[in-house]
Every structure is written in C-alpha cells, then in structure tokens.
Amino acid sequence: MMTEQYVTTSITPLESLNSLSPYEVDQLQDASQGGLFRLFRQCSLAVLNSGSELDSTKLVLDKYAKFDIKISQKHRSVQLELVNAPATAFVNGEIITGIREHLFSVLRDLLYVGTELDRRCSGLTESEATTNMVFHILRHAGAIRPHVKPDLVVCWGGHSINRIEYDYTKKVGYEMGLRGLNICTGCGPGAMKGPMKGATISHAKQRQKEGRYVGISEPGIIAAESPNPIVNELIIMPDIEKRLEAFVRLGHGIVVFPGGAGTAEEILYILGILLHEKNHSLPFPLVLTGPAGSEEYFETVDNFIRSTLGDDAASKYQIIVDDPHEVAEVMREGLEQVTRYRKATSESFHYNWQMHIPESFQQPFEPNHENMASLKLIKDQTDFELAANLRCALSGIVAGNVKEPGIRAIEEFGAFEICGEPAIMASMDKLLGSFVEQRRMKINYKEYQPCYRLKHDAEVVEEV
Known part of the structure; x- marks a missing residue:
C-alpha cells in the first residue's frame, strides 16, 4: 500500500531536449507576470497528477501548494528537479516513462511558443499568423506526418461521463482502430481516454505498432484534465x-x-466553421x-x-x-x-490549410464578467x-467550472451574467439545465453551484 504522498527527485530527458540555452533557462525560471515559470509549474503538476479525479485547477494547485520544479x-544537459511531486507518478522511486515523456513535451512546447514563434509569423495578417503558429507548433512537436493518407479521427466528449458512456467510447475507438484509424483527443479522462483505450487493443490485434494517440491541451485546462497515460503524443497549445484550431487542422x-x-x-x-460559405x-x-x-x-443538443x-x-x-460499427464505417468512408478531395485539390494530407477559420473563432476570449455580459447573442447576425459568440459563452462557463x-x-x-434574446436564452437554459441534471458539469460535486446566470432585457431568466 502506498503511504508516501510526495517525491523529491531529479530527472533527465530520454531523447529530446538534451540541452537548453541560458536564455531558455532564464525564461523558464522567470516567475514574473510575463514569465514562463508559472505556466511551466502548472502544466508539469498536471502531468505528474495524471489519473486524479480532481477537475478543478484551483483544487489541484491548492492540494500541491508545496510542489516546485x-x-x-550539467554540461549543458537538461535536468529537472522535482520537489514534493505526486507520488503516483513514480514506481519504486522511478518516474513512469510515459509521464517523463509528457513532462518534456510540456517543456518543449512552452519554450517553443515563448521564444521562437513571434519571429516566424511576421508579415502575415493576424488570422494567417494564427494558422501558421498552430502549424509550426504541431510540426515542432512532430505531429505533422507528410505522405500519410488521412487517418486521424478527433474524439470530443465529456471528462465527467458515466461508466456506460465510457465503455461505449472504448467500443467506438476499438472499431475505428480495427480500420487503421488513429485517435486524437483533448488528452484527459472520460471520453478523451476511452477511444484511445479501445484503439490500443484493435491496433495490437492488427499488429499496428505505430498507433497514434494524440492529446492536445492548453495551460488553462490541463490541470483540470490531466493527460491520460495512453497519450503518446502530447501537445500543449497556447x-x-x-x-481548437489544432484539432480541426490536424484531424480529418x-x-x-x-x-x-x-x-x-x-x-x-x-459547426460555426462549417457554416461559413468558404467551407x-x-x-x-x-x-x-x-x-x-x-x-x-442528443435530442436536447440537436434542438x-x-x-x-x-x-x-x-x-x-x-x-x-448505440452502433460503434456504424460510427467507424461512417468515419472510414468520410x-x-x-x-x-485533397488529392483533387492538391491539398496536403497532414494539415487542413484550405479550411477557412474566421478571425472571430481565433481571437482569444478572456472569460471575465465584462466580456461574458457583452456577448452578442442575437439572431441578427450571420x-x-x-x-462564435455562443462558443464564447460556453467557454466562459467551462472557465467558471474548472479553470x-x-x-x-x-x-x-x-x-457570470449571460445576456441575449429571449429565444436564445430559453434554448441555452434547456441545454445547460440538462447538463446540470445529468451531472455533466463537473466530476465530483454533491450539488452543482452554477457559475452563470441567464438574462434577457435586463431581467434574469433563470438561475439553473
């Protein structure tokens, strides 16, 4: 029985990032407001805390307040000193190999974004620069695989799902794996883990030794959705x-x-992207x-x-x-x-350059009270x-729940107060109310306390 809660040790990378420049080390140790240390510590703790059932970044950080990295x-070789790290990341004093890989993936991506990308996207429009930035991050992480026919299926779904739903995600992943398809998810638990777990079995049956289980996260969510152990390509976006853009550019x-x-x-x-006339x-x-x-x-979502x-x-x-076989066949045919289509249009197999993503989907949305109340939730727009505005409203609710x-x-x-036309607010009320009733907002809570209020015409519609 494990009684030790924390481990203090040092680790080195297995293959990549064997050396850093003094400038990069300074960047990672910079604890100022604009420095990388806070992000690096938070993402590293999330990786070390893999398997946790806590889905609140605040609770994770509070629990491991004494953690440091x-x-x-030594001779320009990188070494990470872990202080009071979660003991679950170790076996007999040795860090688990997959977690070790994920730690250095975090280091790789945070450094690359923090020190390299600004120089690579000069001279482009803001939208073009964002798309190129996403491409450079993915390529630097080794996620871009030229000359491989489209085979990467993105799987989205809740981290807080019941056992029946989790088992179903595994069955779907299994059927897709039998057809040679690879899996990309948000890297966390629940519906992000299940398809990967199912695909590992079918890939083994098909003797597919290079199965891809791509996990894409970002610093704000990673502590609430720690990378699951099946992920063999972890990528941290800014x-x-x-x-989100990485999912739809990389996935097929x-x-x-x-x-x-x-x-x-x-x-x-x-849906917002696919609705644009250019797509x-x-x-x-x-x-x-x-x-x-x-x-x-699904009837509630569809309505x-x-x-x-x-x-x-x-x-x-x-x-x-309830038909994993049909899902896999539809995806294979798709x-x-x-x-x-990509052959006919000379588009790359590995990155969807032709997809048009409006700038309103690319601009980072800060979910504060002012921005949430100012969202344009009316029908008089495309x-x-x-x-895009509805997406921001839901993003704010996620932030209020777990970030x-x-x-x-x-x-x-x-x-947060969310304002809009009565019909839109009524539809959102039904949607969010169903999520609360079905306990889909958070993993562990006895009674969910809403982080939002829905309003129209300056009157509160309902606090779910």
Missing part, C-alpha cells in the same frame, strides 16, 4: 482557441460523445454518438442547434446511437472522401458569427 544544466474527421459545456463549446466551434464544399465527417439511453441527450443556428447547421452532422482564474473571479464577483 527547478531547471538546471490557449483554447489555438487548441470528428466523433463527438456525450459531454457538458466544454463539449457543447467544441460542437459550436466546428461549404469542404468534406469533413462529423458524427455525434453515444450508447443506448443517450437519445434524450439547441436547430433553434439557434438553424437546420443548415444540423445538416453538418449525423447522430448515431476519410476516404477527404482523401479524394449563423457562424452567432456560433483557476474563472473560479477565483466567480468567488470574488459572483456568477
């Missing part, structure tokens, strides 16, 4: 918007499992799926989409209930269509612009 070099199709506010945010993101001819398979018993969940964005948005996806700055803002100033 220091960087040193913010949620670039994380998307499967969405039941989830809460974060999953709804992801659905609105991809109407772009093949991109999108399937919403869950086990028997999830019909009501929300139709009532806010319209039937055209609903035409962009299929809903398949990826074959993607392959034919459907993709409404999707440290959001939680502290709610504690200090009270719930």
Whole structure:
C-alpha cells in the first residue's frame, strides 16, 4: 500500500531536449507576470497528477501548494528537479516513462511558443499568423506526418461521463482502430481516454505498432484534465482557441460523445466553421454518438442547434446511437472522401490549410464578467458569427467550472451574467439545465453551484 504522498527527485530527458540555452533557462525560471515559470509549474503538476479525479485547477494547485520544479544544466544537459511531486507518478522511486515523456513535451512546447514563434509569423495578417503558429507548433512537436493518407479521427466528449458512456467510447475507438484509424483527443479522462483505450487493443490485434494517440491541451485546462497515460503524443497549445484550431487542422474527421459545456463549446466551434460559405464544399465527417439511453441527450443538443443556428447547421452532422460499427464505417468512408478531395485539390494530407477559420473563432476570449455580459447573442447576425459568440459563452462557463482564474473571479464577483434574446436564452437554459441534471458539469460535486446566470432585457431568466 502506498503511504508516501510526495517525491523529491531529479530527472533527465530520454531523447529530446538534451540541452537548453541560458536564455531558455532564464525564461523558464522567470516567475514574473510575463514569465514562463508559472505556466511551466502548472502544466508539469498536471502531468505528474495524471489519473486524479480532481477537475478543478484551483483544487489541484491548492492540494500541491508545496510542489516546485527547478531547471538546471550539467554540461549543458537538461535536468529537472522535482520537489514534493505526486507520488503516483513514480514506481519504486522511478518516474513512469510515459509521464517523463509528457513532462518534456510540456517543456518543449512552452519554450517553443515563448521564444521562437513571434519571429516566424511576421508579415502575415493576424488570422494567417494564427494558422501558421498552430502549424509550426504541431510540426515542432512532430505531429505533422507528410505522405500519410488521412487517418486521424478527433474524439470530443465529456471528462465527467458515466461508466456506460465510457465503455461505449472504448467500443467506438476499438472499431475505428480495427480500420487503421488513429485517435486524437483533448488528452484527459472520460471520453478523451476511452477511444484511445479501445484503439490500443484493435491496433495490437492488427499488429499496428505505430498507433497514434494524440492529446492536445492548453495551460488553462490541463490541470483540470490531466493527460491520460495512453497519450503518446502530447501537445500543449497556447490557449483554447489555438487548441481548437489544432484539432480541426490536424484531424480529418470528428466523433463527438456525450459531454457538458466544454463539449457543447467544441460542437459550436466546428459547426460555426462549417457554416461559413468558404467551407461549404469542404468534406469533413462529423458524427455525434453515444450508447443506448443517450437519445434524450442528443435530442436536447440537436434542438439547441436547430433553434439557434438553424437546420443548415444540423445538416453538418449525423447522430448515431448505440452502433460503434456504424460510427467507424461512417468515419472510414468520410476519410476516404477527404482523401479524394485533397488529392483533387492538391491539398496536403497532414494539415487542413484550405479550411477557412474566421478571425472571430481565433481571437482569444478572456472569460471575465465584462466580456461574458457583452456577448452578442442575437439572431441578427450571420449563423457562424452567432456560433462564435455562443462558443464564447460556453467557454466562459467551462472557465467558471474548472479553470483557476474563472473560479477565483466567480468567488470574488459572483456568477457570470449571460445576456441575449429571449429565444436564445430559453434554448441555452434547456441545454445547460440538462447538463446540470445529468451531472455533466463537473466530476465530483454533491450539488452543482452554477457559475452563470441567464438574462434577457435586463431581467434574469433563470438561475439553473
């Protein structure tokens, strides 16, 4: 029985990042407001805390308040000094290999974004610079694989799901793995882990030794969704918007499992992009799926989409209930269509340059009280612009639920107020109310305390 809670030790990388410049070390040790140390410590703790059932960044940071990480070099070789690290990351005093790899992935990506990228995207528009930044981060992480036919399926869904739903995600991952498809998720637990776990079995059966289990996270969410141990390619993007863009640029199709506010945010993101006129001819398979018993969940999501964005948005996806085989076949056929399209248009297989992402989906949204109250949630705008604003509203709710700055803002100033047209607010009320009733907002809570209030015409509609 493990009784030790903390471990203090030092580790070195296995293969990459064998050396750092003095400038890079200074950047990582800079604890000032603009320095990298705070982000590095937070992301490293999340990696070391893999398997935790805490989904609040604040609770994780409070629990391991004495954790520290220091960087040193011996003969220019990198060494990380871990102080009071979670003991679950070690076996017989040795750090678990996968966790060791993830730690240095964090180091790789934070350094690259912090020291290199500004010089690589000069001379471009802001939107072009964002897309190029995402490409450079993915390429630097080794995620870009030229000359490989489209085979990467992004799987979205909740970290807080029940056992039946989790087992279903494994079955879907298993069926896709049998067809040679690889998996990309947000890297956390629940619906992010299940498809990877299923695919590992089918990849082993097919003797596919190079199976890819790509996990894409960002500093604000990683402590609440620590990387699951199956991830063999961990990538840390600078913010949620670039994380979402990385999913749709790198992936070739998307499967969405039941989830809460974060999953709804992801659905609105991809639908808003697909609704843009420049993407109407772009093949991109999108399937919403869950086990028997999830019909009501998808009916609620579908009704929300139709009532806010319209039937055209609903035409962009299929809903398949309790049929992993059919989901895998739809994705296989969809990826074959993607392959034919990219061959015909001379588009790369490995990065979806042709997809147009409006700047409103790329601009980082800071979920504070002022910004949440100022969101434009009205029908008098294009459907993709409404999707972008709805996405921001859901992103703010995620921040208020699990992200440290959001939680502290709610504690200090009270719930976020979300204002909009009565019909939109009524639809959002039904959607969020169903998430609360089905316990999809957080993993562990006896009674969910809403971090938001819905309003219209300056009157509170309802506090769910």
